Amino acid sequence: MNGRRASARGSALLAAVSTVAVLGSVPASAQTEGRIDTTAGKSGYTAHLGGTSTETNLFALDLEGGNSIRAYCVQISVAVDPERFLHESPWDEFPDAESPFHENRDRISWVLHHGYPSVGLDALADTLTGQGTELHDGLSEKEAITGTQAAVWHFSDGHDLDRDDPGSGDDAADADVLALYDHLTGDANVGIGEQPTPALEITPATASGSAGERIGPFTVATTGEITEITGELPDGVTLTDADGAELAAEDLADGSEVYLDVPRGTGAGQAEFALSATGQLDTGRLFVSEDYTKDPAQSLIVATSEETTLDASAGADWTAAPTTPPEESTTPTSSPAPTTQPSAPETTETTSVTPQANSGDLAQTGVSVLVPILVGLALLTGGATLVVLQRRRRST
Numbered sequence: 481m482n483g484r485r486a487s488a489r490g491s492a493l494l495a496a497v498s499t500v501a502v503l504g505s506v507p508a509s510a511q512t513e514g515r516i517d518t519t520a521g522k523s524g525y526t527a528h529l530g531g532t533s534t535e536t537n538l539f540a541l542d543l544e545g546g547n548s549i550r551a552y553c554v555q556i557s558v559a560v561d562p563e564r565f566l567h568e569s570p571w572d573e574f575p576d577a578e579s580p581f582h583e584n585r586d587r588i589s590w591v592l593h594h595g596y597p598s599v600g601l602d603a604l605a606d607t608l609t610g611q612g613t614e615l616h617d618g619l620s621e622k623e624a625i626t627g628t629q630a631a632v633w634h635f636s637d638g639h640d641l642d643r644d645d646p647g648s649g650d651d652a653a654d655a656d657v658l659a660l661y662d663h664l665t666g667d668a669n670v671g672i673g674e675q676p677t678p679a680l681e682i683t684p685a686t687a688s689g690s691a692g693e694r695i696g697p698f699t700v701a702t703t704g705e706i707t708e709i710t711g712e713l714p715d716g717v718t719l720t721d722a723d724g725a726e727l728a729a730e731d732l733a734d735g736s737e738v739y740l741d742v743p744r745g746t747g748a749g750q751a752e753f754a755l756s757a758t759g760q761l762d763t764g765r766l767f768v769s770e771d772y773t774k775d776p777a778q779s780l781i782v783a784t785s786e787e788t789t790l791d792a793s794a795g796a797d798w799t800a801a802p803t804t805p806p807e808e809s810t811t812p813t814s815s816p817a818p819t820t821q822p823s824a825p826e827t828t829e830t831t832s833v834t835p836q837a838n839s840g841d842l843a844q845t846g847v848s849v850l851v852p853i854l855v856g857l858a859l860l861t862g863g864a865t866l867v868v869l870q871r872r873r874r875s876t
Contacts, residue, residue, distance in 0.1 A: 512568035512677075514543040514767065516560060516780075524625030525657065526648035529556070530639035533648075536629040538597070539780055541566065541767065547788055549761060550597060551780035552629050554581055554588070554636040561777035566767040571674050575772045575779065584635035586671030589764035591635065591664045592783050593672055595628035596621070598763055604660065613659045616652035623653055627660030632781070634665050676703045678759025680790035687794075692744030692801040694720060697737035698794050704759030706732040711753035711793075716743045719753055729755075740796045752795025761786045 520540035526533050539551045539560075553560070555576065571585050581588065592598060599607075605619040626649070630641045641661050646654040680702040689695035700706070706729050709719060719727050720741045727738055732755065740751060763785045769777035 512543075513565050514541045514549075515565055516540070516562040517542045517548065518562045520548065522621065522625060524622045524629060524647075525653065527626055527630045527633075527657075528642040528645050528647055529630060529633055530637075532556070532639070534633075536626045536647075538625045538629075538783065541780060541782075543761075543788075547761070547786055549782055549786045550784045551767065551782050552592070552632050553778050554632060554766075554781050555579070555776075555779055556633050556637040556639060558776050558778050561769060564777055565770045566780060567770060568677065569766050569768045571766055573768065574766060575768055575776070579636065580638045581636045586673055587669050588632055588635045588781065589672040589674070590669045591628065591631045592763045592781065594669075595631065595660070595664050595783070596624035597784055608659050608663060611663065613663075615656050615659070619656055619660070620653070623649070623656045624660065627657045628664065628783070630657070630661050631664035634661075672764065675760075675762035675764060677765070678761055678788055678790055679703050680755060680757045680759070680792045682755065682792045682794040685794050687740075687796045688798065689742065689796065690799045690801055691742045691746040691748075694722070694724065694739035694741045695796045695798060696739035697722065698739070700732055700734065700736045700738065700755065702734050702757050702759070702790070704757035704790050706730075706755055706757045708756040709753060710756070711751065713740075713751045713753070714746065714749055716746060717741065717751055742798050744801050746798070746800070748798060748800045750795060750797035752793055754791060754793035757790040758787050759790050761788050 517540040520542075522538045524536035524538070527536050534556055537553070539553070540548055541551050542548050554574075571582075574581050574585075596604060601619050601621060601624055604624060605615055608615060608619070626647055630646075633639050634641065641658065643658065646658045646661070649657065681700075683699050683701070687695050687698065709727070709729050709732075711719075713719070718741045720739050721727060721731075722737060722739065724741060732738070740753070761782065763782055765782040767780045767782070769779060772779075
């Protein structure tokens, strides 16, 4: 198949249609489960907030599928458990019902979008100096981590950074941390709403039809960008739009409708196709520790936007088109011109002819019938005369 064909001839055969019926209805989304990698995180200074001293960290959260993201903690008094999985959860499912997180989550998201590492060190330094802040030899990574985490805790836990003694750094570092903290918690922070979870879904998961028709439509729903179409389709079967035009990955987007076009004459069978997409696991996504209600452990919030891969599949089965006689034409046709039948060969038969009187001026054919009559009359007359003469002689 060429670049615009839906069938990737060299790809491995995907799962059977029966499997798609079970799995295809589940939206494919970003890897939503991960564990903290204690060897890959980065540390800031110890921050002094609300009378407590707490280490600041930019955590590494390794997701299933290979992606690794960076995240901050949103519960200052809850311990981290690196042995436990964390699951992506909507903001509404933040496990502490009494936490200030619920009323401040938009502003926490703004901190993450405008803090480190979403914004690089040089860009942050330019922003602060543009506001009239005098930094001490720029902004270091440790200072940026400390100031960003402290701003998150300000909104998630209601703790303010100690302005007289912000952290464990020297005076210059503490001043830089405080400047970033003030920027992230100040009037410029107007909040950013929750971003959609990356997702890719094809509905329905399965469909049925018969050869000679387009089976579908299958509707694509995604928050990402379609990058690939794969599938092992029988010869002649193609992935098309409603008008029969063959589709490529770049033709598909959220809301697209696709069909499996099965030519008439194709035997009964089945086929399936899969879509791949890239999506963003956006800054501000929340990850909550499993079994939190039984044993609370630290929840994390994503500090960087990461690209992730999404996959979804669907399939169809069909029956062979029924064999039907050709339809009779309803167009009137003229009757065929009569054909001349060959004359039967002449035969000679001997038949008795009844003498008939000649009539009109018809030509005579053969001997006239009067001749034998006249001859007969002459014979009779002669015979009668002879008899009369003999009788006269006897009487004499």
